[in-house]
Amino acid sequence: MPPSTMPADDPTSPPDPTDRTSSSDADPGGPSSRRPTGPRARGPADPPDGPGGRWRALVARNGRRSGVVAVVTLLVTLVLGYGLNRLEFTTGQDNYLNSDSQVARDNVDYQSLFGGQAMLTLFTIERGADADDLFTPHNIKQFRDLQAELDADPRVQSTITPLTALEFTDNLVRSKNGNVLDSPAAKILLGAQSRDPDPGSAQRRLADSLATLKRMQAIPEAQRTVDNPAWVDFLLHDNTGAIRKSLRPFFPTPSTAQMVTRLEGNASLDAEGEGARIVERATSGLRFDHATAMTTGAAVLLRDINNYLRGGFLTLGAISLALMAGLLVVAFAVRWRLLPLGVVGVGLIWAFGLAGYIGVPLSVVTIAGLPVLLGVGIDFAVQFHSRVEEEAQLDRAGNPVMAALAGLLPALALATVAAVLAFLALEFSQVPMIRDFGTLLALGLPVIVVATVLLLTASLTMRERRRPTPPKDYTHGPLGRTVIRLGALPRITAIPLVVAAVAIFIGGIFADGRLTIQTDPEKWVDQQSQVIKNINTLRASTGSASELGIFVQSGDVFDDATAGFVGRFANAQLAAHPDDLLDASSLVTTISFMMEVPNTTVVMPTGADIRLAYQVAPPDVQRAMVNREHHALNLVFRTGSGSLERQAGVVDDIRDHVRPAAGISATPSGLAVVGTGLLDNFARNRVELTYYALAAVFVLLVLYNRSLVRAVLSVVPVLIAVGLSSIIAMLIGVDLSPLTAVSGPLIIALCTEFTTLLVLRHLEERRRGLGPLEAVEAAAARTGRAFLVSALAAVIGVAVLAFSSLPLLRDFGLLVALNVAVALLSALVVLPPLLVWADERGWVHRRGGGGAVAVAVLEPGLSDKRLISGQAATGQTREARSSGTPRGGGDAAGAGGSGPGAPRAAPAPGVRPAQRASRRG
Numbered sequence: 028m029p030p031s032t033m034p035a036d037d038p039t040s041p042p043d044p045t046d047r048t049s050s051s052d053a054d055p056g057g058p059s060s061r062r063p064t065g066p067r068a069r070g071p072a073d074p075p076d077g078p079g080g081r082w083r084a085l086v087a088r089n090g091r092r093s094g095v096v097a098v099v100t101l102l103v104t105l106v107l108g109y110g111l112n113r114l115e116f117t118t119g120q121d122n123y124l125n126s127d128s129q130v131a132r133d134n135v136d137y138q139s140l141f142g143g144q145a146m147l148t149l150f151t152i153e154r155g156a157d158a159d160d161l162f163t164p165h166n167i168k169q170f171r172d173l174q175a176e177l178d179a180d181p182r183v184q185s186t187i188t189p190l191t192a193l194e195f196t197d198n199l200v201r202s203k204n205g206n207v208l209d210s211p212a213a214k215i216l217l218g219a220q221s222r223d224p225d226p227g228s229a230q231r232r233l234a235d236s237l238a239t240l241k242r243m244q245a246i247p248e249a250q251r252t253v254d255n256p257a258w259v260d261f262l263l264h265d266n267t268g269a270i271r272k273s274l275r276p277f278f279p280t281p282s283t284a285q286m287v288t289r290l291e292g293n294a295s296l297d298a299e300g301e302g303a304r305i306v307e308r309a310t311s312g313l314r315f316d317h318a319t320a321m322t323t324g325a326a327v328l329l330r331d332i333n334n335y336l337r338g339g340f341l342t343l344g345a346i347s348l349a350l351m352a353g354l355l356v357v358a359f360a361v362r363w364r365l366l367p368l369g370v371v372g373v374g375l376i377w378a379f380g381l382a383g384y385i386g387v388p389l390s391v392v393t394i395a396g397l398p399v400l401l402g403v404g405i406d407f408a409v410q411f412h413s414r415v416e417e418e419a420q421l422d423r424a425g426n427p428v429m430a431a432l433a434g435l436l437p438a439l440a441l442a443t444v445a446a447v448l449a450f451l452a453l454e455f456s457q458v459p460m461i462r463d464f465g466t467l468l469a470l471g472l473p474v475i476v477v478a479t480v481l482l483l484t485a486s487l488t489m490r491e492r493r494r495p496t497p498p499k500d501y502t503h504g505p506l507g508r509t510v511i512r513l514g515a516l517p518r519i520t521a522i523p524l525v526v527a528a529v530a531i532f533i534g535g536i537f538a539d540g541r542l543t544i545q546t547d548p549e550k551w552v553d554q555q556s557q558v559i560k561n562i563n564t565l566r567a568s569t570g571s572a573s574e575l576g577i578f579v580q581s582g583d584v585f586d587d588a589t590a591g592f593v594g595r596f597a598n599a600q601l602a603a604h605p606d607d608l609l610d611a612s613s614l615v616t617t618i619s620f621m622m623e624v625p626n627t628t629v630v631m632p633t634g635a636d637i638r639l640a641y642q643v644a645p646p647d648v649q650r651a652m653v654n655r656e657h658h659a660l661n662l663v664f665r666t667g668s669g670s671l672e673r674q675a676g677v678v679d680d681i682r683d684h685v686r687p688a689a690g691i692s693a694t695p696s697g698l699a700v701v702g703t704g705l706l707d708n709f710a711r712n713r714v715e716l717t718y719y720a721l722a723a724v725f726v727l728l729v730l731y732n733r734s735l736v737r738a739v740l741s742v743v744p745v746l747i748a749v750g751l752s753s754i755i756a757m758l759i760g761v762d763l764s765p766l767t768a769v770s771g772p773l774i775i776a777l778c779t780e781f782t783t784l785l786v787l788r789h790l791e792e793r794r795r796g797l798g799p800l801e802a803v804e805a806a807a808a809r810t811g812r813a814f815l816v817s818a819l820a821a822v823i824g825v826a827v828l829a830f831s832s833l834p835l836l837r838d839f840g841l842l843v844a845l846n847v848a849v850a851l852l853s854a855l856v857v858l859p860p861l862l863v864w865a866d867e868r869g870w871v872h873r874r875g876g877g878g879a880v881a882v883a884v885l886e887p888g889l890s891d892k893r894l895i896s897g898q899a900a901t902g903q904t905r906e907a908r909s910s911g912t913p914r915g916g917g918d919a920a921g922a923g924g925s926g927p928g929a930p931r932a933a934p935a936p937g938v939r940p941a942q943r944a945s946r947r948g
Contacts (some may be wrong), residue, residue, distance in 0.1 A: 093802060096485040104373055109381030116336045117388040118329040119296050122460040123705040127154045130696075132705035137578050137696035138292030140654045141661045142184030143299060144326040144698070145574060146306040148286035150189065156283045156317040158270070162187060163316040167254055173286075176309050178647065182291045182302035185651040187285040192277040193253055195617070196262045198643040200243065201251075207243065211639045212621065218631045219622045228627040235624045238266045239685010264777050272620035276612035276665060279569035284318075286310075289651060290326060300330035310568030320889030325559035325573075325698055328548060330556050332391055334834075339831060340394050345828045347398040348372070351405050354823060358506070359816045361416045362496060366486055367408030367479070374404055378471035387467050391551060391835055392460040392766055395828055396467040398840075403446070403777065404475040406817040408483060410784065411435055413813030415487050421497035421809065427496070428488045436480070438787045441731055443476050445724045445783060446776035453772055454721035457708035467774075483941055510811030511804055513852070514859030518800075521864035524857050529744045535750030538757040539714055545762035546669050547702065551835035571609050571665040575677070576697030578948040579660045579692055585638040585652060588688055591631040593660060594619040596693060597686060600627070600677075607665050607677050613639055613662040614652040666699050675703035709765055717749060717771030724779050732786075741782040744857045747780045755849070756842060766839035770846065777821050778850035781814065782858055789862050790872055799866035803859045818851040 053763035123130040138910050152161060170190035177186040179948065202209035208217075216236050223229040242261055243251075251258045263278065265271050270278050290302040303326035310322045337802075348368065355364045376398060387393065410567050414435045450472070453465025490496075516524075545551075552559060566572040581589040592692060593615040601608055618632040618640050643652060652661050666674060677693050687693050721742070728738035749771055792802035825847055828840025 031045045032822075034605035041801070053161060056428050062395060083138075096481065097946055100373065100482060101658075104376055107377045107380030107384075110383035111376070112385075113383035115386075115388050116333050116340075117296060117390050118333045119299075120701050121456060122388070122390045122392075122463075123701060124708065125459060127456065128704070128708075130700060131617065131654065132698045133694050134701055135293055136695070139578055140578055140657055140659045141292070141576070142289035142652060142856045143294055144290050144303075144324060145290040146290060146303060146322060146324040146326060146331075147565060147572070148288065148306070148310050148320055148322045149376070149568060150284040150286070150315065150318045150320055151568060152282045152284070152318045158189075158263055158278050158284055158561045159256050160317045161284055161315070162193070162253050162256075162259050164254050166318070166699045167313050169313050169315060173309055173313065176649070177288060177306065180302075180305055182298060182305060184289040184291055185265065185647040186286065186288045187277065187645075187647050187651060188286045189209065190253065191278050191645050191647055192274055194261065194264050195644055195648055196274065197251075197253060198645070199621070199640065200262075209241065211643055214639065215632065216622065218633065218636065223628050225628045231627050232624050233268060250728070267625075272610070272623065273617040275610045276663070277569070278687055279609075279665075283568050285569065287651075296333055298512075301328050301332065302807040303327050303330055321564065321841040323558060323565055323572075323640055325548075327558050328562070331556065332548070332552060335552075335833065336391065336394055336606050338897050339833070339836075340397060341877070342388065343394070343827060343831060343836075344375075344397050344401070347401045347824065350823050350827055351401065351820060354819055355405075355409075358812075358819065359413075360812070361412065361778065363412075363486070363490060366483065367405055367412050370479050370482040370486070371401060371404035371408050372473060373482060374475030375401060375471075377478055378467075378474040381474060382467055382470060387463055387470070388460075390460040390463060391833065393463045393467050394465060395470060395766060395836055395839060396825050398827040399773065400468065400471045400822045400824075401476060402827075404479060405824065406777075406780070407439060407442075407476055408479045409817040409820060410813050411439065411483055411809070412487070412617070413816070415483075417493075417809055418498060419491065419754065420499040427485055427491060431602060432480075432484065434791070438784050439476060439480070441727075442780040442783045443473055445727055446472055448723040449720040449772040449776035449779065451768060452716050452723060455716060455719055456769065457710060457711045458705065458765060461709075461765060464766075464769075464770070468776075506812040506815045508808075508811070510807040510814055510855060514803060514807055516856065516860040518860050518864040518867070521861050524861060525743060528743045528750075528857070531750035532746040533750070535753035536714075539753040541757055542753065543762045544706065544710060544713075545764050550762075551764065551833055553832040554834065556832075568667055570664075573666045573668060573674075573698050573702075575608065575664040575674070575695060575699040576668050577662040577664070577681075577693055577695055579662060579687075579691065579693050580658055582658060582693075584633070584655070584658055584660050585910065586634040586640070588634075589660065589691060590615055590634050590637045590689055592687055592693075593662060594631040596687075597662060600664065600681065603680070604677050607669050607673055609667055611662060611664050612652075613660060614644065614648075615660065616662070663697070671702045671706050675706055678703050705765075705834060713769060716769055717775070720772035721749065722744065724775055728779075728783070734871075736865055737786055740858065740861050740871070742780065743861060744782055744850065744897040745775055745778045745852040747853040747857060748774050748846065751849050751853075752843075752846040755845060761842060764835045764838055766835060767842050770839065770843045773825075773843065774846050774850050777847050778854055781818065781851055781854040785854060785858050786816075786871075789866075793866065793872040796943070799863045799871075802866075803863055808858070812938070814855065818848075818855075821851065822848050 050067050092579065113231040120134060123132070150161060152158060167190060170188045174186055174188055174191065177183045197510065199212040199215075200210050202211075202213075207213055213236075216232070220229050220236070225233060246255070246257050246261060252261060253262070261271060263274060270281065276285070277287070290299055290306075294302065296846065302322065306324075307322050307327070310320050313320055351368050352365060355368060359367075375397070379397070406514070411431060414431040415427050418430040418434070447469045449467040450465045452902040453468075454462050456462050456465070473561070549559065549562060562572050579593055579596075593613060596615050597613065601611060614637055615632060618636050622630060622632060641649060644652070653659070654661075666677075678700055681693075681695050685693055717810060724745070725738055725742055728741050729735060732738055732741075752770065752774055756767070761767070785806070788806040789802050792805045793799070797805055822844050826840050826844035828836045829844070831837045862871060
């Protein structure tokens with residue numbers, strides 16, 4: 028005999044996990060007598076009493092006014108949708124550094140003095156030729172035309188071509204009267220010889236100067252032009268045949284040369300990107316004798332990231348929508364199964380429109396908020412939609428939408444607040460783009476939940492009014508059975524599971540300390556992109572693709588103290604960090620390196636030497652090296668290919684040990700300092716963000732549940748998820764990106780949502796009289812479909828980032844999707860046996876009032892309610908069953924258990940729906 032036709036009091040009836048009624052005298056902590064139950068009936072007039080009743084009444088009233096809701100939704104969507112036009116895509120330093128931090132202020136000052144990002148044009152000299160062959164008449168014309176074109180553009184601060192650098196040396200060795208001894212170089216070298224305290228050293232300086240003079244005089248004065256290979260050889264090489272030390276920033280190797288174009292300082296992202304494009308266009312059409320040209324730089328990298336954000340934002344959104352639609356079509360077997368996708372889409376417009384109005388920028392990090400919010404939004408929408416189907420199909424509720432609201436709204440509200448608290452923990456990050464990510468999630472999720480509840484309520488109320496959902500028992504489907512099996516661990520595993528959770532969490536703490544952080548923006552983008560290939564080519568050819576800038580300020584940049592400090596400082600840093608600082612470029616080092624002679628005493632240039640050099644320097648060299656208005660000198664080190672951690676060590680060493688004389692300051696800045704500033708900000712409290720989120724959620728659960736045990740049970744799977752996330756990352760051996768490393772709050776938010784819904788649904792089933800084990804099984808059978816589909820939605824929402832071409836997003840998507848899946852699996856596996864174990868000891872559900880049960884039955888021909896309590900209620904319901912009337916189940920007090928939790932007697936054919944009743948305890 029099928030269960031539905033068996034006598035309800037037949038002791039041989041098989042157990043049914045969807046049984047909604049048990050005897051009133053069942054042991055609150057032990058197994059209850061479970062018998063198959065019919066649907067419980069609820070009339071459309073069920074009052075929205077209990078906690079939050081006014082809100083449920085308001086939502087229910089809106090549900091009955093679907094036309095008004097549609098108009099209001101359209102208006103709100105239009106108003107908030109306009110905010111999408113106000114969204115700004117940013118990749119500047121404001122994403123990495125706090126605007127009030129010293130590093131950020133120093134970088135602003137540096138760019139105000141000497142310009143912004145450096146564009147580097149690499150000239151690779153063909154095999155069989157060398158740098159001398161670069162200065163053919165054709166190439167010289169190309170260099171001069173290029174210089175003129177770039178100097179005329181206001182978005183370019185300065186341009187130093189290889190020809191410009193060579194002409195500076197040419198100006199130093201020339202004199203106006205033709206007497207070589209009157210040239211700036213001769214005056215400077217003779218001055219150094221006279222100041223040399225060691226006679227032997229002074230003699231070696233003189234010999235070197237005579238050798239230089241001999242080389243120079245071997246070339247007739249009329250042939251001393253930059254298109255003469257012999258003169259170029261003299262200018263380019265020292266007496267040992269090596270490239271002059273002062274020229275190595277522009278001639279890094281015998282087969283390469285560089286042009287350095289400094290863009291306008293403190294420019295907007297669009298202006299900087301356009302400046303980079305101007306340099307690229309100016310060099311792309313040029314053809315050089317014996318060489319090929321390639322232009323790249325940090326500005327190109329940032330521009331390409333920004334372009335990706337604009338296109339990738341929509342691409343990721345489209346992929347997310349497609350995957351979510353496929354999930355709902357395949358796995359969510361309900362009427363109007365794509366409705367959650369539609370309402371969440373509207374919610375996303377509201378959320379991102381509001382973000383545009385309040386000025387939340389879209390960066391390489393915050394762009395991940397779109398698929399994440401879509402996944403979490405679908406998660407919440409599926410939970411609500413499925414609860415409506417449950418009330419309609421299993422419980423025959425007269426108003427299934429209202430019953431679902433009464434049952435699920437408190438739990439969704441709690442899960443939303445918990446998630447928002449977890450996201451707000453990111454506001455404690457020292458990295459602005461991480462804070463923006465937290466703001467976007469904390470702002471977007473409540474907006475999406477509000478849109479979901481309002482729009483689903485209106486849509487499903489209209490659907491049920493026009494065409495009610497027919498009854499159907501889906502509890503024995505594959506999804507429900509899967510959830511039951513996942514939570515089927517015996518209760519004796521409870522203590523080992525708690526111990527394992529704590530051990531895994533502690534293990535995660537230790538594993539986290541062994542993880543490496545990847546904060547180099549070059550590693551965030553597609554490693555096969557053209558800009559990365561160009562940067563790698565530049566680094567392989569010249570040994571460097573970045574720089575460390577130092578701006579030195581004093582009362583007079585042309586005094587002896589300033590010149591001596593800069594020269595000694597440059598020499599000391601090059602000697603202390605030979606692998607990290609390859610060479611130095613400044614007006615002072617140009618002269619100090621020219622004065623260097625092997626096996627001689629180090630003599631620093633004087634202020635007069637620097638002034639003399641400044642007077643003959645090309646205008647672009649003057650702008651790049653000296654800011655006379657603000658009394659500043661620029662010193663630029665080309666940095667090696669070491670990691671940001673190594674560069675950070677260099678910067679820290681400079682800050683800790685360099686002590687300029689009174690009245691002189693030396694401030695590190697530039698691209699390397701911005702990168703090390705990001706590393707410092709990111710590492711400062713990264714781990715603490717997870718603990719802040721965990722603590723905030725735990726306190727909320729304690730306050731809401733007013734039970735320490737329930738709160739602890741809810742966070743045990745969370746501890747496992749957080750610990751495993753670090754352990755998995757360590758075992759896989761991945762480097763943590765800024766997104767991946769702060770995924771803890773996101774994992775906590777998602778896992779807490781599921782544990783909250785599970786715990787509160789368990790309490791609902793217990794209030795209906797089921798025992799601990801039966802309550803777990805009934806909740807799993809009824810909600811298994813919703814939990815698995817919503818869990819997959821949350822995982823897909825993160826995993827869709829794996830389709831991104833940016834490793835920053837791709838790695839985050841893959842690793843965090845795995846972690847979220849583990850988190851949700853731990854909730855479904857670990858929490859049920861813990862609930863049963865703790866509940867059997869009376870620590871979870873406590874009954875009050877003596878356990879009497881009251882059932883209200885409106886019988887045919889009677890206008891009054893007959894309240895039947897205790898055993899009389901049981902007898903009444905049995906009489907009703909024996910006469911063909913289905914027995915009433917409990918009222919859906921909700922996953923949060925905020926409703927009255929009253930059982931109902933279902934009406935016989937022709938009888939009006941039973942009125943609300945209550946169950947005490």
